[in-house]
Amino acid sequence: MKKYPKIGIRPTIDGRQGGVRESLEEKTMNLAKAVAELISDNLKNGDGSPVECVIADSTIGRVAESAACAEKFEREGVGATITVTSCWCYGAETMDMNPYYPKAVWGFNGTERPGAVYLAAVLAGHAQKGLPAFGIYGHDVQDLDDNSIPADVAEKILRFARAAQAVATMRGKSYLSMGSVSMGIAGSIVNPDFFQEYLGMRNESVDLTEIIRRMTEGIYDKEEFAKAMAWTEKHCKKNEGKDFNIPEKTKTREQKEDDWEFIVKMTIIMRDLMQGNPKLKEMGFKEEALGHNAIAAGFQGQRQWTDFYPNGDYSEALLNTSFDWNGIREAYVVATENDACNGVAMLFGHLLTNRAQIFSDVRTYWSPEAVKRVTGKELTGLAANGIIHLINSGATTLDGTGQQTDAEGNPVMKPYWEIGEEEVEKCLEATTWYPANRDYFRGGGFSSNFLSKGGMPVTMMRLNLIKGLGPVLQIAEGWTVEIDPEIHKLLNERTDRTWPTTWFVPRLCDKPAFRDVYSVMNNWGANHGAISYGHIGQDLITMASMLRIPVCMHNVEDDKIFRPAAWNAFGMDKEGADYRACATYGPIYK
Numbered sequence: 001m002k003k004y005p006k007i008g009i010r011p012t013i014d015g016r017q018g019g020v021r022e023s024l025e026e027k028t029m030n031l032a033k034a035v036a037e038l039i040s041d042n043l044k045n046g047d048g049s050p051v052e053c054v055i056a057d058s059t060i061g062r063v064a065e066s067a068a069c070a071e072k073f074e075r076e077g078v079g080a081t082i083t084v085t086s087c088w089c090y091g092a093e094t095m096d097m098n099p100y101y102p103k104a105v106w107g108f109n110g111t112e113r114p115g116a117v118y119l120a121a122v123l124a125g126h127a128q129k130g131l132p133a134f135g136i137y138g139h140d141v142q143d144l145d146d147n148s149i150p151a152d153v154a155e156k157i158l159r160f161a162r163a164a165q166a167v168a169t170m171r172g173k174s175y176l177s178m179g180s181v182s183m184g185i186a187g188s189i190v191n192p193d194f195f196q197e198y199l200g201m202r203n204e205s206v207d208l209t210e211i212i213r214r215m216t217e218g219i220y221d222k223e224e225f226a227k228a229m230a231w232t233e234k235h236c237k238k239n240e241g242k243d244f245n246i247p248e249k250t251k252t253r254e255q256k257e258d259d260w261e262f263i264v265k266m267t268i269i270m271r272d273l274m275q276g277n278p279k280l281k282e283m284g285f286k287e288e289a290l291g292h293n294a295i296a297a298g299f300q301g302q303r304q305w306t307d308f309y310p311n312g313d314y315s316e317a318l319l320n321t322s323f324d325w326n327g328i329r330e331a332y333v334v335a336t337e338n339d340a341c342n343g344v345a346m347l348f349g350h351l352l353t354n355r356a357q358i359f360s361d362v363r364t365y366w367s368p369e370a371v372k373r374v375t376g377k378e379l380t381g382l383a384a385n386g387i388i389h390l391i392n393s394g395a396t397t398l399d400g401t402g403q404q405t406d407a408e409g410n411p412v413m414k415p416y417w418e419i420g421e422e423e424v425e426k427c428l429e430a431t432t433w434y435p436a437n438r439d440y441f442r443g444g445g446f447s448s449n450f451l452s453k454g455g456m457p458v459t460m461m462r463l464n465l466i467k468g469l470g471p472v473l474q475i476a477e478g479w480t481v482e483i484d485p486e487i488h489k490l491l492n493e494r495t496d497r498t499w500p501t502t503w504f505v506p507r508l509c510d511k512p513a514f515r516d517v518y519s520v521m522n523n524w525g526a527n528h529g530a531i532s533y534g535h536i537g538q539d540l541i542t543m544a545s546m547l548r549i550p551v552c553m554h555n556v557e558d559d560k561i562f563r564p565a566a567w568n569a570f571g572m573d574k575e576g577a578d579y580r581a582c583a584t585y586g587p588i589y590k
Contacts, residue, residue: 220272379484
């Protein structure tokens with residue numbers, strides 16, 4: 001589970017011995033080393049370790065050296081490649097032919113040797129052979145003895161590497177469905193062909209009775225459960241909120257205590273189902289100890305489970321958060337209502353940023369006029385043109401409170417290795433755990449409630465499956481916003497006062513879906529959205545092109561879009577070219 005792929009660096013060279021090749025060996029290998037250093041110094045895997053690079057044992061001038069490099073990369077667990085050169089090389093002999101590796105080529109912009117000529121030639125070869133590659137060409141000419149990486153080249157190398165590492169990390173992993181379809185939500189009708197052909201993942205499934213079996217038969221770590229209950233008592237139960245259920249539906253104190261124990265056990269078991277647990281092997285449960293190799297999962301919950309058992313809000317919220325009773329750790333990806341389409345969007349965001357992801361209903365667009373009518377007050381600042389209410393049933397990551405801060409005191413959501421213990425305390429203090437609304441959740445349980453701090457740059461995204469077309473990705477960059485507390489109270493309580501809220505405003509532009517806030521809501525393709533900290537639309541577009549998933553809606557500037565060079569052959573309109581290229585090449589693992 002924690003063996004991450006590596007990025008292979010391929011230094012290619014003019015194969016002509018007797019003076020030409022010899023004069024280029026040092027230069028070419030130094031460029032490869034500079035690229036490897038750039039990546040490892042700037043990019044991290046999900047556990048905080050640097051992304052590793054593997055450089056070919058020698059420069060690559062002829063096909064035999066290409067083959068030797070390919071063999072080394074297979075042994076080393078490479079998942080993507082970057083070819084680097086400062087000179088002319090024999091394109092078809094030196095190119096990366098692995099059909100599954102995302103691939104890029106950096107052709108050094110210099111006048112002494114024609115690196116740019118090789119870049120153009122080999123990109124043509126990639127296009128002709130149906131193996132799309134990203135072309136990287138610096139804006140300004142460099143001297144031959146300059147081995148530095150210009151800022152524009154570095155930006156593209158890192159964008160490619162970040163997306164390629166995410167693509168390679170998914171390959172061979174699983175999506176685990178805990179339960180099945182929730183309340184007829186199409187996103188929870190899990191499509192195994194999509195996972196297999198587009199993501200290189202397999203699908204695993206367990207019936208929710210497996211959770212009850214493990215509870216009943218004691219197939220969980222009892223010591224961890226005691227530790228988890230003590231932590232929950234200290235940090236969550238003390239923040240238990242008012243029970244807003246009518247008297248006939250209000251549980252007794254004893255029943256609520258039972259619910260707390262139930263949902264803590266459920267959290268441990270759901271995690272064990274995803275990743276396994278060596279402690280279970282020590283207890284004699286060898287099969288259960290293995291887990292399902294799941295890099296993401298979904299929990300059905302509604303309605304069969306929640307009509308009878310406590311809901312999954314606590315479990316989903318804690319698993320999606322960057323900490324629990326075992327300390328600060330990498331957040332898991334668990335989709336509410338087993339909405340696998342939103343789970344995939346969460347996974348994309350998590351792999352690109354190494355941060356926890358918010359799962360929300362894209363619930364309501366509030367126009368300035370509607371807010372004025374309902375509250376008598378006006379929206380101001382970033383919210384002046386209207387707001388989108390992101391709210392779900394209490395399963396949102398606690399990182400979404402915005403209680404983590406940067407050096408200037410601004411609210412952020414951090415990679416887990418940057419989070420401090422005091423920030424954990426603040427996230428927990430900002431969260432109230434209300435007894436679940438038993439009109440929705442007959443079995444009870446507890447739902448988290450908080451209000452996200454405003455001012456965080458975020459990206460909302462969603463993957464949708466379209467019959468006859470396949471998958472498409474939607475992207476909306478914007479910000480969390482704070483509104484007048486009285487406005488918030490009046491609007492929030494029209495939905496459910498026990499659930500967490502994030503007020504979201506997208507960045508508007510002249511694209512039809514982003515001309516106003518209403519248009520963003522009106523063009524959103526499903527009831528859910530995955531929200532990641534940061535404006536990551538550019539990275540998502542690059543990643544989607546690697547996976548052959550067209551982007552049907554985004555507010556990223558066109559000159560910031562980075563896709564394989566072959567996309568240029570499909571027309572000058574970027575959106576149409578993206579659709580045509582994805583349809584032509586088809587899913588990478590088909």
